[in-house]
């Protein structure tokens with residue numbers, strides 16, 4: 001191991017976290033960026049981590065690793081100590097969890113401090129000055145946590161006091177405006193970066209409602225059911241079945257990928273139509289309803305019969321059903337927001 005100091009960075013992929021990494025790396029620190037993922041944000045990166053790492057390295061000269069924190073996150077959502085934001089987003093506890101995890105990983109990376117791209121006053125819930133303090137206190141990262149974009153408005157941290165970081169050379173960003181960050185980015189030659197609009201599903205009014213409902217119903221929430229709830233049109237069937245129906249080719253492929261042993265996959269056999277996944281029920285009435293829903297959203301043949309052949313596959317065994325489309329009056333009460 002050389003003597004170069006190392007920092008672990010919480011890396012969201014947004015401009016602020018990119019800049020935090022670059023500003024600290026500029027002072028001779030090796031920065032290891034950690035991209036935490038859950039089914040609510042950036043989960044797709046798990047399947048293409050190598051490609052993502054290459055892209056971030058090439059675009060921003062940042063070394064990033066993807067870390068899955070789903071199990072801890074699903075547990076947290078049952079009762080986050082600091083509550084929820086406008087929807088089902090536990091932003092303060094989300095930050096605390098990520099920092100707590102980063103702290104646990106420090107020794108493995110020989111890191112002496114942690115950095116984030118947080119900026120005082122930028123977000124209403126998690127980036128108020130008093131909240132930033134709560135986050136460092138409850139994650140146990142007090143003097144270990146440097147927020148390089150707004151460090152000048154915070155008390156000095158270990159990295160500054162020990163001379164690893166020259167506080168005077170850090171930028172000073174504050175508030176919701178982005179002009180300081182854009183200027184700073186231009187100085188690094190960075191002009192192509194993601195928009196600030198968050199990609200967190202827990203802040204999406206409709207999808208967050210689905211997850212909230214799941215937490216109301218279940219004492220134990222698992223990642224498979226969460227992922228199921230986030231795709232396609234959703235229905236709840238009378239005998240306990242959950243049905244997801246794809247609305248596009250991409251969603252059809254996603255529905256298929258989510259299939260678990262015991263699930264039923266439904267699709268039209270004689271014409272184009274959606275792919276559907278039935279979970280938590282093999283009751284014949286739920287299967288018939290699912291088939292009728294698949295026909296309802298499938299392609300209609302002008303002048304042809306309304307009924308269609310539906311292929312039902314469970315654990316690699318196929319069956320065929322002939323079903324009419326579900327009429328409007330039977331739809332009420334089945335759809336999930």
Ligand code: SF4
Nearest residue numbers: 041089090091094200
């Ligand atoms: S928006 Fe989502 S990912 Fe971001 S801090 Fe809040 S809960 Fe966490």
